[in-house]
Amino acid sequence: MDDNNLILAIQKNGRLTEETISFLKQSGLEFEISNQRLYSYCNNFPLRIIYIRDDDIPFYIKSGVVDLGIVGQNILYESNSSAKCVIKLNFGFCSLSIAVSKKATINNLKQLKNTRIATSYPNSTNAYFRKKNIPVRVITVKGSVEITPVLGISDAIVDLVSTGRTLELNDLRVIEKIYDSQAVVIANEISSFPIYKKIFAKKLLNRFRKVLSKN
Ligand code: ATP
Numbered sequence: 001m002d003d004n005n006l007i008l009a010i011q012k013n014g015r016l017t018e019e020t021i022s023f024l025k026q027s028g029l030e031f032e033i034s035n036q037r038l039y040s041y042c043n044n045f046p047l048r049i050i051y052i053r054d055d056d057i058p059f060y061i062k063s064g065v066v067d068l069g070i071v072g073q074n075i076l077y078e079s080n081s082s083a084k085c086v087i088k089l090n091f092g093f094c095s096l097s098i099a100v101s102k103k104a105t106i107n108n109l110k111q112l113k114n115t116r117i118a119t120s121y122p123n124s125t126n127a128y129f130r131k132k133n134i135p136v137r138v139i140t141v142k143g144s145v146e147i148t149p150v151l152g153i154s155d156a157i158v159d160l161v162s163t164g165r166t167l168e169l170n171d172l173r174v175i176e177k178i179y180d181s182q183a184v185v186i187a188n189e190i191s192s193f194p195i196y197k198k199i200f201a202k203k204l205l206n207r208f209r210k211v212l213s214k215n
Pocket residue numbers: 011012013014015016052053054055071072073074075092093094160161162163181182183
């Protein structure tokens with residue numbers, strides 16, 4: 001991809017995909033999407049859109065092979081990447097929260113001292129408990145975190161919550177929120193982009209801002 005086009009990475013297949021594509025179309029960008037193809041060319045803007053797993057987007061930005069990305073803030077916080085949040089997009093709202101079994105006697109943070117906490121967000125979780133000065137043992141799992149208290153391998157979980165339905169279905173309740181999250185545009189320092197890319201990145205971000213000001 002050694003042309004002058006800007007490269008924007010978005011989630012290939014997940015909760016943010018539909019709203020991200022709809023947002024890009026509202027911004028006036030014309031592009032075709034095919035299930036097999038991992039990238040699209042924009043017909044009316046010097047932009048390529050690549051479709052990848054959300055977790056990989058901060059790394060691609062850090063490496064400089066991708067200019068801009070759209071991810072949840074949770075992915076950015078967890079990645080410790082140098083990428084910065086440029087625009088908040090007003091969709092993909094959720095929060096990273098601490099939950100325990102409805103039957104558990106744990107009701108506050110202090111009671112989590114020396115407990116086992118399962119999560120797919122070990123960096124955010126460790127940072128939070130370190131700041132609160134509460135020692136815990138963080139167990140990293142890739143998915144289905146909600147099952148771990150039932151299996152007896154964790155005392156609490158840290159996971160993304162939006163409606164709370166998944167927690168409810170698994171007899172869990174939230175005791176504390178770590179942070180709020182929404183979809184954002186992320187990028188490296190735009191002022192250090194090559195001139196051609198800088199001009200078009202600014203134009204693109206202005207289009208995004210315009211859509212947001214209308215909604
Ligand atoms: P990928 O295959 O791309 O790695 P994923 O399984 O990690 O996908 P999704 O479940 O598709 O991720 O969620 C994508 C993003 O949607 C999350 O990172 C978060 O920012 C946002 N989101 C909004 N609500 C929720 C929710 N209830 N649970 C999980 N993520 C949510």
